[in-house]
Amino acid sequence: MLTDPPASIEPPAPPIAADPPVVVLLVDDQAIVGHAVRQMLQPESDIRLHFCQDPLNAVAMANEIAPTVILQDLVMPEIDGLTLLKFFRANPATRDTPMIVLSSKEEATIKAQAFALGANDYLVKLPDRIELVARVRHHSRGYIAQLQRNEAYRKLAESQRKLAEEMAQAAKYVRSLLPPPIREGPVRIDWRFIPSTQLGGDAFGYHWLDEAHLAVYLLDVSGHGVGSSLLAVSALNVMSQQSLPDTNFHDPGAVMRGLSAVFEMHRHSGKYFTLWYGVYDVPARRLTFSGGGHPPALLLHGSSLADAAFRELQPDGPFIGVGNVLPFENLTVELGAFARLLIYSDGAVEIAKPDGEMATYDEFNAFVSECRDRENLMDPILERARAIGGQQILADDCSLIQLDFQ
Amino acid sequence: MPNSQATVIDRHANTVVVHVLADRLDEANLSAVGDDASAAGAESPQLAVVLDLARVGFLPSLSLGGLVQLAQLFKARGQRLVLTGLQPAVRTTMAITRLDRLFEVKDDASKLQT
Numbered sequence: 245m246l247t248d249p250p251a252s253i254e255p256p257a258p259p260i261a262a263d264p265p266v267v268v269l270l271v272d273d274q275a276i277v278g279h280a281v282r283q284m285l286q287p288e289s290d291i292r293l294h295f296c297q298d299p300l301n302a303v304a305m306a307n308e309i310a311p312t313v314i315l316q317d318l319v320m321p322e323i324d325g326l327t328l329l330k331f332f333r334a335n336p337a338t339r340d341t342p343m344i345v346l347s348s349k350e351e352a353t354i355k356a357q358a359f360a361l362g363a364n365d366y367l368v369k370l371p372d373r374i375e376l377v378a379r380v381r382h383h384s385r386g387y388i389a390q391l392q393r394n395e396a397y398r399k400l401a402e403s404q405r406k407l408a409e410e411m412a413q414a415a416k417y418v419r420s421l422l423p424p425p426i427r428e429g430p431v432r433i434d435w436r437f438i439p440s441t442q443l444g445g446d447a448f449g450y451h452w453l454d455e456a457h458l459a460v461y462l463l464d465v466s467g468h469g470v471g472s473s474l475l476a477v478s479a480l481n482v483m484s485q486q487s488l489p490d491t492n493f494h495d496p497g498a499v500m501r502g503l504s505a506v507f508e509m510h511r512h513s514g515k516y517f518t519l520w521y522g523v524y525d526v527p528a529r530r531l532t533f534s535g536g537g538h539p540p541a542l543l544l545h546g547s548s549l550a551d552a553a554f555r556e557l558q559p560d561g562p563f564i565g566v567g568n569v570l571p572f573e574n575l576t577v578e579l580g581a582f583a584r585l586l587i588y589s590d591g592a593v594e595i596a597k598p599d600g601e602m603a604t605y606d607e608f609n610a611f612v613s614e615c616r617d618r619e620n621l622m623d624p625i626l627e628r629a630r631a632i633g634g635q636q637i638l639a640d641d642c643s644l645i646q647l648d649f650q
Numbered sequence: 651m652p653n654s655q656a657t658v659i660d661r662h663a664n665t666v667v668v669h670v671l672a673d674r675l676d677e678a679n680l681s682a683v684g685d686d687a688s689a690a691g692a693e694s695p696q697l698a699v700v701l702d703l704a705r706v707g708f709l710p711s712l713s714l715g716g717l718v719q720l721a722q723l724f725k726a727r728g729q730r731l732v733l734t735g736l737q738p739a740v741r742t743t744m745a746i747t748r749l750d751r752l753f754e755v756k757d758d759a760s761k762l763q764t
Contacts, residue, residue, distance in 0.1 A: 466712050509715055516715050518747065537714070537747035562748045566718050570751055590711060602708045605742055 264391075266291040266384040269311035271302040271328070272346065273320040277369065281315065281346075284373040291380065299323045307337045312384035314338065315367075318347040318354065326361055333362040340390065342383035346371075411470075415442045418473055421480060423449055430526045431458055432648040436622045438591075444641035445472030445517070446589050447480040453493055458524045459483070462643055463564075464538065464589040465517040475515050479507060479564075483521070496521045496534035500561055500572035504536070509565030516565025520587050522557075529579045529649070534572050535559025539590050539605070542612055545583035552582050554613055583649040586612065586621050591640035595632045603632050622646055656682035659690050665732075665759065666690045667700045674708040680716040687720060691729050699724065700759045704735030709743045721752055734759040 268291060270281050278295040285291050296305045299320045306314065314332065318325030325347070332338045344365040345358045355366045365379055419437070426433040433450060445465030453459050461483050465472040486493045488502035499521055509516040520541055522533035533541070538559060546552035561572035593608040608625075615624050622644040630636055656679045660667045668687045672679045683701075691699040701720075709717075724731035732754045736744065744750040 464711070466715055509718075514715055514719070516718075518711070537749075539746055558746070560748065562752060563714065565715065566722075566752070570748060594708075594710070602739055604739060605746070 264312070264388050266313070266380060267309060267311045268293045268313055268315060268380055268384075269296060269302070269306055269309060270294070270315045270346075271296045271299055271320075272315075272317040273297055273299060274317070277317070277346070280370055281376070284376050285380070288377055291377075299325075299328055302328060303331055303335050303338070306332065306341070307335070310337070311341060312387050313342045313344060313380050315344050315346045315380075318345055318349060318358070326357055329358065329361040329363060340387070342387050344379060344383065411442045414470070414473065415439070418443065418447070418477060421447070421449070421477065421484075423451065426450075430650050431524060432650065433460070433645065434620070434622070435645045436626055436643070438626065438638055438642040439468075440591065440638050440641050441468045443470055443473035444468050445476050446591070446641040446643040447476035448587070448643055448645055449480055449484045450645070451484055453486075453523065456526050457494055458526070459493060459521070460524070460587065460645065460647065461519060461521040462538070462587045462589060462645055463517045463519040464591075464641065464643070466515050468641065471513060472515060475507070475512055475517065479503065479517060479519075482506070494523055495574065496523055496532055497561075497572040497574045500534050500536055500564070501568055503564050504561075504566075504568050504572070507564050508567055512565070516563050518563045518590075520557075520559060522587075524647075524649070529583075530576060531557075531579060531585070532574050532576045533557055533559060534561060534574050536561035536572065537563030539588060539593060541585055541587040542609070543577065543579075543583065543585050544616060545580040547580055548582050549617065552580065552584075552616070554609070554616070556609075557585075579649055584621070585647040585649070587645045587647075588625070589641060589643045591638055591642035592625050592629055592644060594640060595629050596639060597632055598634045620646070657686040659686065661694070661697075665698045665700050666694050667702055667759070669702040669704075670706055673705055674710065675703075675706055675713040675717070676710050677712060680713045684716055684720050687731075688723060691724060691727065691731070695727065695729060698730035698732055700732045700734055700756075702735045702759070703733060703737070703740060706735075706740055707737050709740045711743075711747070714743075714747055714749060717749065718752065730754065732756050732759055 270278060270293060272278060275297060278297060282293055285293050294309050296302045300322060316325060316328060332343060342364040344367055345363045346367050346369055348369045350368055358366055364383055422437060445467055448462040450458060450460040463476060463479055465476045482488060491502040492498050518537035520535040520538040522531055524531050536559060540556035540558035543555045543557055544552045562570045593605055595603045597603060611628055612621060615621050618624060625644060629638055629642060633639060656671060658669045668690055670683055687699055687701055721731060734756045736755060
């Protein structure tokens with residue numbers, strides 16, 4: 245008597261045909277039963293019967309033919325039918341295959357045991373042909389539907405995995421476009437980039453236009469996700485590569501007008517972006533800026549940190565996407581001996597509190613003022629944003645650039 | 651006269667007032683509000699349309715584009731669109747984004763109604 249389960253394998257998921265046939269595996273030591281069931285199922289052209297007279301070979305045969313239903317006797321030599329039921333259920337390939345016990349035993353206790361061990365149905369030998377066919381079809385149909393569902397879920401999970409991989413690669417690419425912090429020289433720059441989703445609509449950059457002029461810019465595309473990120477990258481590349489035709493990138497207003505002509509929202513699925521763009525003239529210690537729709541940068545400057553005061557650098561134009569409906573003027577500020585500039589996206593400010601109220605710009609400015617003596621303004625702002633929102637992941641993309649002018 | 655769940659519309663001698671019911675204009679309701687305002691204006695092309703935002707406490711940046719498109723639609727029709735009832739946070743957003751220069755904003759639109 246076999247007591248140990250036969251070696252089981254985890255087969256690869258079989259492809260599911262559009263209209264798969266009904267495959268019956270009959271396990272019975274009596275040839276006459278095999279003959280009788282074959283006669284009953286013969287008229288059904290879509291039902292394929294496989295007969296296993298050796299129960300020790302039943303699991304292996306099932307692994308080979310992938311039945312949609314198993315008919316199994318209970319009383320067989322060398323293996324107890326209830327034990328074979330357990331083996332089928334322990335075998336990964338047949339764990340969920342419907343099993344109909346075909347037995348001459350009618351005792352309720354035997355039936356209950358069979359169901360407890362995983363049988364789906366119980367027929368007393370030999371059933372009526374119509375009933376046998378109906379039950380075979382019923383159980384097979386349900387099993388095939390389950391296999392098709394499993395296959396659909398597997399494909400969905402696989403496509404989600406691939407999408408997640410691609411999103412991670414895209415996010416990595418966006419990050420790779422951000423310039424490294426500058427730790428030495430006439431301007432020291434550091435930044436924080438916290439997209440709310442894996443791909444956000446914020447982007448920023450800075451680069452030397454020539455030996456004496458540094459351009460710095462931060463943009464925020466409406467919305468989140470792939471579409472916003474694509475537009476952000478596109479706009480960022482235009483600025484970093486200075487690829488607007490006939491445009492002097494030392495002139496912030498001209499850059500804004502050029503971008504406004506290229507990135508009209510009706511040509512970009514209704515997307516638009518806010519932008520703060522500034523050019524720092526090192527010898528003159530002069531900052532010229534323009535922009536559209538963007539929160540004001542905060543400049544802390546004076547003859548020293550002790551007497552420095554905050555000033556809002558609010559650009560005057562509309563956001564990029566509505567066209568040149570309002571002028572983009574250049575505004576200029578001469579920096580004091582001590583000067584620290586914070587440029588940020590509205591994700592640092594517009595945060596929903598747990599009670600539903602929105603944090604305000606006044607509250608933000610007051611907080612930044614309290615941090616005036618700190619070398620790093622960005623991390624306290626981020627901690628505050630997370631504390632207000634009550635969670636680590638911010639609802640909106642948040643970007644911060646801090647420039648310290650030497 | 652269109653009356654979706656997003657707005658309630660009142661008609662006066664010189665204006666059609668579109669009262670926005672939500673406390674924020676966002677992706678979920680901006681389209682409906684825009685459609686209602688546009689339809690109300692189309693039904694009464696000779697009247698000014700007043701968009702009453704008194705209940706709107708927050709204007710997320712994502713909705714600004716929709717408002718601008720609405721403004722451009724009315725401008726193309728040659729029809730006046732007036733915003734009224736702006737709460738302080740909405741005013742701030744409009745000011746920072748400079749949209750207050752693109753829209754006609756009135757504290758009290760009642761004088762337009764007679």
